[in-house]
Every structure is written in structure tokens, then in C-alpha cells.
Amino acid sequence: MATAKNLIDSIRTKTLKHTNASAVSAGDIVLINGRVCIALDDHDANAEGIYIWASDMIEGPKAANVAVAAGETAYWDATNSVFTNSDGAGANTKVGVFVESAAATGTTCVLALINY
Numbered sequence: 001m002a003t004a005k006n007l008i009d010s011i012r013t014k015t016l017k018h019t020n021a022s023a024v025s026a027g028d029i030v031l032i033n034g035r036v037c038i039a040l041d042d043h044d045a046n047a048e049g050i051y052i053w054a055s056d057m058i059e060g061p062k063a064a065n066v067a068v069a070a071g072e073t074a075y076w077d078a079t080n081s082v083f084t085n086s087d088g089a090g091a092n093t094k095v096g097v098f099v100e101s102a103a104a105t106g107t108t109c110v111l112a113l114i115n116y
Helices: none
Strands: 014-019 029-032 035-039 048-061 073-077 082-084 093-098 108-113
Touching: 014 029, 029 048, 035 093, 048 082, 073 108
Parallel strands: none
Antiparallel strands: 014 048, 029 035, 035 048, 048 108, 073 082, 073 093, 093 108
């Protein structure tokens, strides 16, 4: 499972409680009702956990061979478990804005997770 981490303090982080059907580890990226969320804690299957649904700075996996620029719209590609700057012909989920540029050779990116 792809993972991400929150780069800011918890005051500006928005969370929700959710019971996931599968076991989850802190940092796991999970789709909850069409929204990309990041687990804050480890929990077993069918146990309630806390998830980030909005944050000013999230670092996560970036699509290979794709350069992203600060200010570009960020999308979640669930098929490849990466963030990208392409909507994938409508297949990817719009999640926020890249807040730092990342080279095509990079493997991570930093974005504001907004979940429109």
C-alpha cells in the first residue's frame, strides 16, 4: 500500500474517523467515499481509525517519469498508487495542489491535500 506523511503540525490538519474493512498502518493512503485520506494510526480490520482528509503539506509517492510544478493540480492515480499532475482521462481523483516542484526523476512530491 502506498504511504504518505503529514509535514505540518496537527492544528492545520483536518481529520475524520473511519472504520476500514482492512487492517491499516499509519501513513497508508486510503480512499474513503471518493476522498484520498492518510491513516494517522495503525488499526485492525473493522476497527475505527483516524485519517487526514486535508492538510497544507503532505509528502507522498509521485508518478515515475513525471515532473510536477508548484501550483499544478494534483491527482491521485489509484491504479498505480501515486500522485500525478494528470487527470488520467478522468480516471484519477483530483486531490489538491502541488506546493513544491519535483523533477521527473524524483519519487516523492509535496502537495496540499484539499479533497475537493
